[in-house]
Amino acid sequence: MLAALLYGQEDLRLETVAEPTPAEGEVVIRVGAATTCGTDLKVWRRGGHARMLKPPTLFGHEAAGDIVAIGHGVTHWHVGDRVVANNSAPCMTCFFCQKEEYSLCYNLLFNNGTFAEYLKIPAAIVQHNLLPLPDGMPYALASMTEPLACVLHGAARSNVKPGDRVVVLGDGAIGLMFVAALASGLGEWHHSQRSAVSGQPFGEVILFGGSEQRLRLGKTLGAAKTFNYRQVEDVPALVKSMTEGWGADVVIEATGVPSVWEMAIACARPGATVNLFGGCPRDTSITVNTERLHYSELTLKGVFHNTPTHVRAALTLLASRALPFEHLISEEQPLAKLGEVFEAMKQRQVVKVAITP
Structure with missing residues (x-):
């Protein structure tokens, strides 16, 4: 079969490899659609990932x-059976799983290789994170279950309250998904798997990004205000000018750039929660003003990946068509491209x- 393998930094090759065969507890799927992701882009540019994979490896x-x-x-x-498989599964037995902190699972199993004609699903994922698709649900839309599950997990950990002003830094797919989830009041989807939007938005979501096209998409997804950071001299100062001088109640960092992590903290009001969601390169450090952190009682959170509950909630939300997540898919291309x-x-x-094989 034809498959994409990552060999190193910006070294992605299409090769003919053996078709997978399932071992005990496993299944093999014929890929209907595989969507690209900002994480894939970062891994491709950096040549690896601290947790998910080590080259050379199947990719996607x-x-x-x-x-x-x-x-x-x-x-x-x-x-x-038509299915979607999360790219991971927790072990359910380790210290963190016993505390139901599944994204921190010490034995978290990752599965890569979606940019291929066929994909083998390991037994743990078959058991915990393989889900049936509703009739008529397009493969491409269903493929976004994993990133949306990460966003729903992140939204649930962000302490957003009704009336809050939320700043999202980053107009990639993850940042735009955060806009849609928070502008529509879906930060609590982990408590239920409703089939429709509640219609009760948390508050005002303000999006900063670098692409006019993506910022317009952010408006479509519910952002109250959008700003091109390239045209803003001082982003934290602008945020404070829109919030009576205080800063945002919640800040979501969705770029994985260390300087933007520091900017996110600077945008926050006293008592705010800063969700440092975008993964930075390995061994990166940032500078935090300890006086401000202490006396302003800031909550800084690193939030990683997803949980089985959020995977199910994400598929339910996508299938409901309550939000236009299909707009995030710019185009369809064959695997050869x-x-x-x-x-x-x-x-x-x-x-x-x-991507279609």
Whole structure:
């Protein structure tokens, strides 16, 4: 089969590899669509990831498709079932899993290889994070379950309250998903799996980014105000001018750039929560003013990945069509053009692309 392998920094190759066969407890799916992700772009540019993968390796982590083979012991799935698989599963037995802190699982299993014709799903993911697709749900839309699950997890950890003013720094797919979730009052989707938006937004969501096209999309997804940071001399000062001089109640950092982590902290009011969501390069450090951190009682949170509960909530939300997440998919391209797609992502010409084998 044709598959993409990452060998190192911006070294992505399409190669012919053996088709996977399922071991006990595993299934193999024929990929219907695999969506690109900002994390994929960062990994491609950096040549690796601290937790998810080490080159050379099969690449890509968002996909939906049809089951084509089933391993021994799999009883609840059948060939032909339409499914979406999260890219990970917790072990359910370690110290953190026993505390239901599944994103911190010490044995968190990751699965890569969605940019391919077929994808093998490990037994742990089959058991905990393989979900059936509702009838008629497009594969490309379902493929966004994993990133949206991460966003719902992040939103739930951000302490957003009704009436809060939230600043989102970053207009990539994750930042735009945060805008949609928070502007629509979905930060508490982890408590239920409702099929429709509550219609009770938390408050005002303000988006900062560097692309006029993406900022317009942010408006479509519910941002009350959008700003191109390239045209703003002092972002924290602008935030304070819009908040009676205090700063934002909640700040979401969604770029993974160390200087923007520091900017996020500077945008926060006393007592605020700063969600440092974007993953920075390995061994990165930032500077924090300890006096401000202490006397302003700031809450700084690093939030990582997702949980099985949020995976299910994300699929339910996508299937409901309550929010226009399909607008995040800029185009559809065949697997053979994956290299060109990543160059376009590097130039910020596209948000997400649906790759079809």
